[in-house]
Structures are given as C-alpha cells and as structure tokens.
Amino acid sequence: MAMLPAPADTGIVFRRTDLAGRGVSIPATWRHVADMPMCTALEADGVQVATVEHVMAALAGGGIDNLVIEINGPEPPIMDGSAWPFVFLIECAGIAELQAPRRFLKILRPVTLAGGNRSAALKPGRGFSIDFEVDYDSGAIARQRYHIDLVDGAFKNELSRARTFGFLHEVDALRAAGLARGASLDNAIVVTRDGVLNEGGLRFPDEFVRHKALDALGDLYLAGAPIIGRFEGRRSGHRLNHRLLRALFQRPETWCWSDSSDAGTGLSAEPRRAAGG
Ligand SMILES: [Zn+2]
Numbered sequence: 001m002a003m004l005p006a007p008a009d010t011g012i013v014f015r016r017t018d019l020a021g022r023g024v025s026i027p028a029t030w031r032h033v034a035d036m037p038m039c040t041a042l043e044a045d046g047v048q049v050a051t052v053e054h055v056m057a058a059l060a061g062g063g064i065d066n067l068v069i070e071i072n073g074p075e076p077p078i079m080d081g082s083a084w085p086f087v088f089l090i091e092c093a094g095i096a097e098l099q100a101p102r103r104f105l106k107i108l109r110p111v112t113l114a115g116g117n118r119s120a121a122l123k124p125g126r127g128f129s130i131d132f133e134v135d136y137d138s139g140a141i142a143r144q145r146y147h148i149d150l151v152d153g154a155f156k157n158e159l160s161r162a163r164t165f166g167f168l169h170e171v172d173a174l175r176a177a178g179l180a181r182g183a184s185l186d187n188a189i190v191v192t193r194d195g196v197l198n199e200g201g202l203r204f205p206d207e208f209v210r211h212k213a214l215d216a217l218g219d220l221y222l223a224g225a226p227i228i229g230r231f232e233g234r235r236s237g238h239r240l241n242h243r244l245l246r247a248l249f250q251r252p253e254t255w256c257w258s259d260s261s262d263a264g265t266g267l268s269a270e271p272r273r274a275a276g277g
Pocket of ligand 1: 053054164211215
C-alpha cells in the first residue's frame with residue numbers, strides 16, 4: 001500500500017493497482033460501502049477493497065482530507081491490528097496544508113438507529129466526540145464504556161494503538177470469508193473464555209471498547225468530511241455505523257456543511273486541507 005498526495009477536493013480515494021488496465025478508483029465514501037461481514041469494504045465498478053476502517057481512522061485522526069491510496073490487493077496490510085502504524089507513517093511522510101478551506105459536516109438534529117440491544121446515534125455537539133459501550137458475553141471483556149473528545153493528540157494517544165480483537169471461534173469465520181488470512185497474535189487480540197492469548201497482554205485495560213471507538217471513527221469518516229457532533233454507540237458495529245450514515249444523508253434537515261469546526265474543538269478552523277506526503 002502506498003499513500004500519495006492529492007489536490008484539494010480529491011477526497012480519500014483507493015486505487016487497486018493490481019488490476020492494471022482497468023484504472024479502478026474507489027472513493028472512500030458511504031455511497032460506495034459494500035456489504036461484507038465484520039469489516040468495512042468499499043466497492044466501485046465491481047471492484048472491492050476491504051478492511052479499510054483502520055486506515056480511515058488514521059486519516060480522520062490525522063486530519064487528512066485528500067489522499068490517493070494505492071493498494072495491490074483486496075485489503076490494506078493489517079499491520080498490528082491497530083491504526084498506529086498508519087499514523088506513524090503519515091507523521092514520517094509529513095502533512096501539507098492546501099490553499100482551500102476544510103469542509104465539515106455539522107450535525108444539527110439527532111439521528112438514532114436502534115434495534116435489539118444495539119444502537120448508534122449522531123447528535124449535535126462541539127467538536128467531535130465518541131461515546132461507546134460494549135457488552136460482550138465474555139468474562140474477558142464484558143461491559144466497557146468509553147468517552148473521548150477528539151481534540152488534538154487524543155486520537156494518536158488514546159485510540160490509535162488499540163488493536164482489533166476476535167474470539168477464538170470467530171477466526172475460522174473470518175478465514176472462510178477470505179479475510180484475515182494472515183491473522184495471528186501479532187495483529188489481533190485473541191480472546192478466550194478466561195482472558196487473552198497474547199503474551200504481552202493488553203495495551204489498555206479497556207482496549208476492546210477503545211478499538212470499537214477507533215472503528216466507528218474510521219467508518220464515520222466515510223461521511224466524506226470530518227463530523228462536528230457526538231457519536232453514541234452501544235454494541236454498534238460496522239454495519240450499523242454505515243446504516244447510520246445512510247440515515248443521516250437521507251434526512252437533509254439533520255446536518256449541514258460548514259467551513260468552520262466551531263471554536264475549541266482541536267479541529268483547526270484555519271484553511272487546512274491536508275494531503276499525505
Ligand atoms: Zn477494527
């Protein structure tokens with residue numbers, strides 16, 4: 001995978017370089033979400049790229065608005081199962097500010113989806129914040145609740161290192177779907193009945209719910225712009241996050257575009273449209 005600088009108004013675009021001659025570009029927006037279990041996949045012209053959520057979270061957290069991501073296979077490298085390696089590489093490459101105003105998506109009225117014991121909502125708020133609660137039927141995780149205001153540095157320090165996790169019995173299902181073929185203890189937390197298999201243990205006591213917040217941030221960045229508002233998720237996952245975005249865009253009275261991030265958010269209100277270098 002390679003990240004290439006892009007001019008203003010490009011947005012985030014994936015390009016499958018292993019399909020030479022077809023020139024397939026896949027915009028990273030909610031309109032291009034493909035139905036795939038247990039990850040966020042994008043599709044255009046019958047071509048997919050799967051498991052983009054951790055890359056998208058790194059871009060959301062880093063304030064990258066315009067980027068072309070070349071990739072020579074069906075999913076980005078999983079790395080250590082977190083967004084940290086992508087954050088590190090983006091910082092090494094540097095970020096350029098473009099001479100164009102940033103565009104934000106401001107939530108004006110609450111949009112809530114709920115069903116069974118799951119729910120997801122976007123509500124008006126200052127800056128962008130995430131409230132997440134997980135409740136697994138597992139002694140190793142059980143109930144965890146987490147809140148984060150995405151002010152400067154918060155994503156990198158509090159969320160980016162939280163790794164993906166799976167239950168021992170689920171690894172087989174992922175492999176059957178052709179995903180996570182390289183899954184190992186190097187790129188995921190593996191949860192058993194009694195704890196985690198990983199020798200080093202957890203990076204945070206509540207690493208699981210932090211990772212779910214990271215996933216939500218990546219999924220919501222498919223809005224096509226940083227969101228000004230508050231996300232509340234209860235046992236939400238990729239599918240519900242995507243449905244929430246679709247519901248939002250179906251109700252024009254619930255949001256508006258804004259060229260200001262509001263004061264005190266950590267999201268810069270200065271003209272600042274960044275491109276990965
Ligand atoms: Zn994830």
